[in-house]
Amino acid sequence: MNAGFMRKPILVTGSHRSGTTWVGKMLTLSPFVAYIEEVFNPNPGHPLSHKGIFRHSFTYITEENEGHYVQEIKDVLHFKFGCRSRRLGGLIPSKRFLYRWTYRMFSLPQPLLKDPIAALSAEWLANKFDMNVIVLIRHPAAFVSSLIRLNWRFDFNAFLKQKRLMEDWLYPLEEKIRRQPKDLIEEASLSWLCIYCVMDAYIQRHPEWIVKRHEDISLAPTKEFAEIYERLGIPFTSRIARRIDEYSCLSNPTVAPNNVEHYLKRDSQALIKHWKSNLSTSEINRIRDTVEVLASKFYGEKDW
Numbered sequence: 001m002n003a004g005f006m007r008k009p010i011l012v013t014g015s016h017r018s019g020t021t022w023v024g025k026m027l028t029l030s031p032f033v034a035y036i037e038e039v040f041n042p043n044p045g046h047p048l049s050h051k052g053i054f055r056h057s058f059t060y061i062t063e064e065n066e067g068h069y070v071q072e073i074k075d076v077l078h079f080k081f082g083c084r085s086r087r088l089g090g091l092i093p094s095k096r097f098l099y100r101w102t103y104r105m106f107s108l109p110q111p112l113l114k115d116p117i118a119a120l121s122a123e124w125l126a127n128k129f130d131m132n133v134i135v136l137i138r139h140p141a142a143f144v145s146s147l148i149r150l151n152w153r154f155d156f157n158a159f160l161k162q163k164r165l166m167e168d169w170l171y172p173l174e175e176k177i178r179r180q181p182k183d184l185i186e187e188a189s190l191s192w193l194c195i196y197c198v199m200d201a202y203i204q205r206h207p208e209w210i211v212k213r214h215e216d217i218s219l220a221p222t223k224e225f226a227e228i229y230e231r232l233g234i235p236f237t238s239r240i241a242r243r244i245d246e247y248s249c250l251s252n253p254t255v256a257p258n259n260v261e262h263y264l265k266r267d268s269q270a271l272i273k274h275w276k277s278n279l280s281t282s283e284i285n286r287i288r289d290t291v292e293v294l295a296s297k298f299y300g301e302k303d304w
Contacts, residue, residue, distance in 0.1 A: 007032075007110040009077050010232065011125055014136035015195045016116040017146040019214040022264055023136060024114030026225055026247065027232070029240045034109040039076050040117040047076045056158040058195075060165035061121040070128065077111045077129060110234075119195055120165065123202045126209075132232055133206065135199055137298050138214040140291045141284055144188040145275035154191040156180070169198045185283055189290035196294055213298060218268035221248040 010033070012024045028035040038046050042054040053072050061069055118125060126133050147154075156177045159170055166174060173194055181187035203211055210231055217224040221244050229236035248268035256266070279287070288295070288304060 007233075009129055009131045010110065010112040010134065011118065011122060011131045012112065012114045012134045012136070013116055013119045013122050014199065015119065015138065015143060015192060016152075017143050018116060018136040018138040019217065020114050020116045020136055022247070023134065023212075023217070023228075024112055025264055026221075026244055027112055027228070027234070029243050030229070030234050032110055032234060033112050034079070036076060036079075036111055036113045038115045038117055039073060039113060040115050040121070048072055056161065057117050057155075058120050058158050059117075060162050060168075061124045062164060062168075063124070064164065066124065066128065073125075074129070077113065079111070120169075120198050122199070123206070126206065133209040134228065135203060135209055135211045136214055136217075137196065137199075137211065139275070139299055139303060140189060140192045140295050141279060141287050141304070142214070142272075142275040143192050144185060144283075144287050145278045147188040148184055148278070151184075152188075153184070154187050156191075156194075159194060169201065170194055173197065185286055186290065189287045193291050193294055196298075200294060200297065215272045215303075218248070218272050221245070221268055 010027065012020050012027070014020055024035055024037075027033055036047065039048055040054050040057070040059055042049055042052075042056060044050075048054065051072065053069065059069075113125075113131075122133055122135070125131055159165060159177060170177065173190070176190055177194070181190055203209060210228060212224065212228070222241050225244050226236045226241070229240075247265050250267050250269065252265045252267045254267045254270040254274055276284075284304065
């Protein structure tokens, strides 16, 4: 389905805390690409939250239930938000911001949807809107460490309430999900396993998707982003390369100040193993015990 786009929309997804914001923002350094944030997020301030389209996180859409969502998502991908963008936050936008968006509006920009909460519907989105998909994978221990830092909890009822999702993908984990994890370590580990259980199946069925580990991008940002730009057919300029270096260089802090959720200017190389200083050996072993059945596909012994 072409859905009337001049260029294929882009979906950047994966688990939450997997670097989707960073990757999405770096791709929208190009004036030809416009950023759309978390259409699937039911919390106030996101593109469709005012319409109550999504009642919980990680909605699983298939051809069976798509009727409730198709037109609304299509409108957002054509920048028909129907509400004020959260990105402005009530502030007066800069001249540069207005210039870039005016340029994009009149040049039919390529929409980029940054949405980890859409991960379970990635296959449907790709098929329905002919999207280029980028899947980000982050080391499970780094993922857990990040959730602990922010004290982000996970409500597994978001999965259990979706009968089709449980029947199609998560039935092997249903007993663990219903048992309810005893603490944040177990909760975060199991949520990583559930999300990437589905994503792994999608990846196997779609070799054309771009799949990147967060750690590989962090180790060589300019090289990795240049490759992503090339695969998407977006010009990669020296200005974009300088900006990417600015956001990932060694002089940036490793840890986000004051537990900020999305602090993009980080020392990306130092961030790769930062979880090792935040988690004890016993905690790391517990995480690995939970996820190893799947994590071994992406991370070897040396990565632990």
